[in-house]
Amino acid sequence: MRVRTMIRCREIEIADLDAIADLLTRGFPIRSRDYWIDGLRRLSVRETPDSFPRFGYMLEHDRTPVGALLLIHTARNDDGRVSIRCNLSSWYVEPAFRSYAPMLTKVAQRHKDVTYVNISPAQWTWRAIEAQGFRSYCGGLFFSFPALSRPVRDMRVEVVRQDAQAVDGLSEADVALLARHAAYGCLSLVCRAADGRCDPFVLQSMRIKSRIAPPVIQLIYCRDVADYVACAGAIGRFLLWRGRISVALDANGRMKELVGLYRERRKYFMGPHCPRLADLSDTELVIYGP
Structure with missing residues (x-):
């Protein structure tokens, strides 16, 4: 039977x-x-x-x-x-x-009204993912060396802790995002310029398979990639004191404004809203870890 x-x-x-x-x-x-x-x-x-x-x-x-x-x-x-x-x-x-x-x-x-993202597909799955209707929105990672960028005069870098309730110059939503990701083990930062501009960033340690790779940290969140470019010099010097040489960020090719190397590593989406580059907040990278 x-x-x-x-x-x-x-x-x-x-x-x-x-x-x-x-x-x-x-x-x-x-x-x-x-x-x-x-x-x-x-x-x-x-x-x-x-x-x-x-x-x-x-x-x-x-x-x-x-x-x-x-x-x-x-x-x-x-x-x-x-x-x-x-x-x-x-x-x-x-x-x-x-x-x-x-x-x-x-x-x-x-x-149909949900935007689905796949941010860590193995290369051998790319064709199958595309056959399901997904489109690539990010072609790879740019491994920048921000300490080689010219720093902005009088720019300060501040750490935001997980118990932060308010930060001068940031909205409640920005502070909540920084504090939440600090609780996940990320490094939440604010770059404060002399003119009062305040830009939030979230970074996280990155696993690199190669034994000869420099110490890398990944940019998880910023409002705009241009913000990172503008603050790269200050962030790079801040990270050097913590043993980090390179910052990896989403990119669709070589970035002329930064010193570094580009490597193909696609991210995909399907749905009504194309994700921004360098916004990996509240994803598997922070909730499960690198």
């Missing part, structure tokens, strides 16, 4: 987190179980837009997860209107159940 295999796709719930962490640890051997547990715990207390899943979706067989697609939904202000962005994060399905994998992506990407 032939037994029918029952597969169900459903939202990941709090009670599933230990089993999901075990599944992803098997699927991504370079990541520890603690890496997944820490990120899932952050998602469990993070503000999530109403009606959207907090963690993502799972494939279940015999009450056991055999596949998972992690999602991070964020309400954002796009041109004065609230929009929803979804970071399609880690995806894994046990080999015996790979034929059911499309169930995950179909249910996860069904909202």
Whole structure:
């Protein structure tokens, strides 16, 4: 007698987190179980837009997860209107159940008014991602050496802590973003110019596979790439004292205003709002870690 295999796709719930962490640890051997547990715990207390899943979706067989697609939904202000962005994060399905994998992506990407982003696709997946309707909005990373940029006279760099309530020159939303990311372990900074201009930045340590790579930190957030270019000299000297030589930032080619190297590393989106370069706030990079 032939037994029918029952597969169900459903939202990941709090009670599933230990089993999901075990599944992803098997699927991504370079990541520890603690890496997944820490990120899932952050998602469990993070503000999530109403009606959207907090963690993502799972494939279940015999009450056991055999596949998972992690999602991070964020309400954002796009041109004065609230929009929803979804970071399609880690995806894994046990080999015996790979034929059911499309169930995950179909249910996860069904909202036409949501902007979906994939910020860490492996190169071998680019064609498949494009076949799903995704478009590249970022071609790679520019590894800048900001200490070689000319500093702006009398510009100060200040650290914003996770308990910050207000910062002169910044809006409540900016302060909340800087404090939230400081709590995630990022380096939140403000560059204050002599004329009173105040620019926020978020940076995070970056994993580099090469043993000969210089110490790199990644630019997670700034209002505009031009702000980083203007403040690069001050930021570079500030980071030198902390052992960081290079700042990697989203780019679509070589940046003439900065000294550095460009490497192809695409990021994709699908939906109504094309993401800005150098805005990786509230994504997998900070919630799960580099």
